[in-house]
Amino acid sequence: MPKCTINGQEIEVPAGSTIIEAMHGSGQHIAHYCWHPGLSVAGVCRLCMVEIEGNPRVQIACNTAVTEGMKINNTSAKVKEAAKWGLDFHLINHPLDCPICDQAGECGLQDQYMEFGKYDPEMAERKVKKHKVVDLGPTVVLDSERCILCSRCVRFTTEVSKTNELGIFNRGDRSEIGVVEGKPLDNKYSVNTVDICPVGALTSKDFRFRQRVWYLKDADTVCNGCSTGCNVKTYFNREGLFRVKPVHNKDVNGYWMCDEGRNLYQYANREHRYVKAMHRENGAWTEMTPGAAAKEIAKFVKGAGDKAALVLTGQYTNEEYARVLQLWSTEVKSKKVYHWNSHEKTAADFDGLLIRGDKNPNTKGLQAALQQHQLSGTWAELEAGLQSGQIHTVVVAGPENLQFAADFEAKVALINKAKKVVWMQTAKHAALEKMSTDVWIMPMKSYLEKDGTFVNYSGRAQNFKRVTTIVSEALNLTEAMELFAGNQLTIRPQSDVLVESDRPADRVRLEHRKKNEFVFRRGPL
Amino acid sequence: MSVVQRTGESRNWYLPGIAGGLVITMKHLLKNLLSRKQMITLNYPEEKFEYSPRFKGNHVLTVKRDGSLRCTACMLCATNCPAECITIVASEHEDPSVEKYPIKYEIDILRCVFCGFCEEACPVDAVRMGPEWQTPGLPGADFHYGIDKLAYRPQLKGGIATFVDDEERHKAGI
Numbered sequence: 159m160p161k162c163t164i165n166g167q168e169i170e171v172p173a174g175s176t177i178i179e180a181m182h183g184s185g186q187h188i189a190h191y192c193w194h195p196g197l198s199v200a201g202v203c204r205l206c207m208v209e210i211e212g213n214p215r216v217q218i219a220c221n222t223a224v225t226e227g228m229k230i231n232n233t234s235a236k237v238k239e240a241a242k243w244g245l246d247f248h249l250i251n252h253p254l255d256c257p258i259c260d261q262a263g264e265c266g267l268q269d270q271y272m273e274f275g276k277y278d279p280e281m282a283e284r285k286v287k288k289h290k291v292v293d294l295g296p297t298v299v300l301d302s303e304r305c306i307l308c309s310r311c312v313r314f315t316t317e318v319s320k321t322n323e324l325g326i327f328n329r330g331d332r333s334e335i336g337v338v339e340g341k342p343l344d345n346k347y348s349v350n351t352v353d354i355c356p357v358g359a360l361t362s363k364d365f366r367f368r369q370r371v372w373y374l375k376d377a378d379t380v381c382n383g384c385s386t387g388c389n390v391k392t393y394f395n396r397e398g399l400f401r402v403k404p405v406h407n408k409d410v411n412g413y414w415m416c417d418e419g420r421n422l423y424q425y426a427n428r429e430h431r432y433v434k435a436m437h438r439e440n441g442a443w444t445e446m447t448p449g450a451a452a453k454e455i456a457k458f459v460k461g462a463g464d465k466a467a468l469v470l471t472g473q474y475t476n477e478e479y480a481r482v483l484q485l486w487s488t489e490v491k492s493k494k495v496y497h498w499n500s501h502e503k504t505a506a507d508f509d510g511l512l513i514r515g516d517k518n519p520n521t522k523g524l525q526a527a528l529q530q531h532q533l534s535g536t537w538a539e540l541e542a543g544l545q546s547g548q549i550h551t552v553v554v555a556g557p558e559n560l561q562f563a564a565d566f567e568a569k570v571a572l573i574n575k576a577k578k579v580v581w582m583q584t585a586k587h588a589a590l591e592k593m594s595t596d597v598w599i600m601p602m603k604s605y606l607e608k609d610g611t612f613v614n615y616s617g618r619a620q621n622f623k624r625v626t627t628i629v630s631e632a633l634n635l636t637e638a639m640e641l642f643a644g645n646q647l648t649i650r651p652q653s654d655v656l657v658e659s660d661r662p663a664d665r666v667r668l669e670h671r672k673k674n675e676f677v678f679r680r681g682p683l
Numbered sequence: 684m685s686v687v688q689r690t691g692e693s694r695n696w697y698l699p700g701i702a703g704g705l706v707i708t709m710k711h712l713l714k715n716l717l718s719r720k721q722m723i724t725l726n727y728p729e730e731k732f733e734y735s736p737r738f739k740g741n742h743v744l745t746v747k748r749d750g751s752l753r754c755t756a757c758m759l760c761a762t763n764c765p766a767e768c769i770t771i772v773a774s775e776h777e778d779p780s781v782e783k784y785p786i787k788y789e790i791d792i793l794r795c796v797f798c799g800f801c802e803e804a805c806p807v808d809a810v811r812m813g814p815e816w817q818t819p820g821l822p823g824a825d826f827h828y829g830i831d832k833l834a835y836r837p838q839l840k841g842g843i844a845t846f847v848d849d850e851e852r853h854k855a856g857i
């Protein structure tokens with residue numbers, strides 16, 4: 159465990175770690191482009207220069223190992239000068255198209271230029287023109303002019319996804335990132351290259367030109383795409399959700415996430431959601447508010463006994479399962495609870511990096527909750543009950559992310575045999591509207607709109623907070639079941655909202671102030 | 684406004700005040716009758732006042748040589764707008780040298796405060812404040828001015844050309 163001094167602060171680092179790792183670990187700021195904690199060291203950007211005592215010249219921090227008693231400084235004028243000239247070389251052929259570049263606002267070049275920029279370019283030569291809007295594959299677009307050749311994306315495809323699609327072609331200032339003809343960048347982790355690109359060279363087709371990044375707020379949550387439970391950051395504003403990016407968690411997903419998970423935000427946007435409760439009676443659909451519908455449903459669900467069955471999917475939170483199962487046994491007085499496990503056969507599949515075959519985020523949590531309540535109803539029992547007419551009413555907590563529910567239509571057709579069906583659903587699906595029995599469709603909140611806990615494949619419980627509210631009319635599973643059980647929804651006072659302060663404006667905590675929530679901070683006018 | 688309070692006997696006499704007022708009226712009447720050129724009253728709407736070309740009136744979106752919009756949909760005007768009256772929806776252009784362009788550019792003219800910050804924020808001279816200042820409309824009229832109105836309204840006679848030309852910049856090696 160060598161000890162070193164960085165900018166006057168003495169720290170101890172694990173043996174063999176580099177200076178940039180030591181600085182990253184101790185929270186010190188250092189300029190860098192090509193170094194990424196999840197990738198190998200390339201040492202091509204020459205921006206992470208540090209001054210080491212006893213060394214006449216500045217050295218790169220990313221490829222210099224810390225030795226005992228090393229004295230490192232990255233705030234001296236010499237280091238700043240080196241970074242300034244390094245940055246100027248990066249900008250020789252970089253186009254001035256920040257206005258149309260999607261990265262503007264979160265760009266490494268912009269950030270470093272504010273700190274080290276020369277503000278007075280001395281290049282008299284013309285910029286080398288390269289290819290713009292190069293289609294690399296189904297998800298990523300390349301702009302070679304903006305690229306600073308840090309090779310992060312190339313190293314990602316060789317080291318992490320191990321698909322080797324990207325490479326650097328040509329030489330000198332004509333070097334370009336590219337793919338070989340006929341072999342596009344098409345793997346299940348391709349959009350990670352967009353995340354790690356420090357400039358706007360790689361852009362995601364899904365997010366391209368849809369929003370400027372400074373219009374977006376972000377919040378951390380857990381992906382509900384599969385049982386891995388990657389930690390993610392969702393970006394949203396009042397128009398809805400726009401993108402998802404991975405958050406580092408060394409025990410779950412490292413620095414990465416899959417492309418499937420990135421597309422899951424789409425079903426949560428308002429245009430894909432049920433907003434009103436719907437009831438099908440005598441062949442015609444009527445719409446009503448979810449609260450009114452829940453009270454109607456309570457008339458035939460409360461105290462229904464074993465005529466009523468509850469079908470749960472592994473896509474809701476532990477807290478919801480606990481309350482729902484409790485109410486189901488005490489208020490509905492039924493023992494019939496069934497687990498719709500849509501990926502039972504593929505549950506053990508794993509692609510070696512992140513993607514797992516079980517596309518339900520909380521199968522483990524549901525199994526544990528069912529075990530706790532000693533409920534062991536099998537799917538075959540439900541089928542038999544529906545055939546014989548013993549099960550009269552079915553209440554279904556449907557899957558949220560329909561993208562993966564391959565057996566959705568088959569299950570809808572099966573449950574359609576019941577006389578009365580209450581289907582709680584987040585995203586719209588055509589199969590539900592084709593049901594012929596007496597159906598109630600209840601709009602549900604997505605996992606982004608509630609607090610809760612998911613238990614992933616390894617039994618790791620991950621807590622997440624509400625991101626935003628997209629459909630305020632929708633109910634969560636607990637609220638819906640409380641109403642079905644004839645209870646009133648009580649509004650819990652939030653004790654953490656108010657704080658003591660002399661100024662009235664400061665008496666509400668910052669995170670609870672809704673005013674100007676989405677307005678870019680432009681300072682006093 | 685300060686009010687002069689007269690004291691003494693004179694405050695009971697109002698006729699001198701009326702006469703003084705009439706003198707001023709007659710002075711202006713005679714002046715306007717004798718030299719009509721100096722008369723500042725305009726017969727609106729037949730006669731209209733010509734503002735300076737720098738006047739910040741209704742917005743104009745400039746166009747390129749081929750008549751297409753100069754705007755690159757960078758949204759800096761919308762970001763800078765203190766009234767938040769600009770709505771832009773960007774899209775991918777077929778031509779890779781253009782790349783990004785607005786499919787919708789809308790200004791809520793009733794919300795606009797005509798501060799000119801959009802004009803200042805624009806990096807490519809795409810939005811300007813024009814000399815027009817009249818914004819009439821019958822009840823129910825749409826005051827959300829779209830691209831058709833902002834760039835191609837009849838008064839602009841096919842559009843105002845921009846100063847910033849991509850091809851010239853490209854040739855200059857920028």
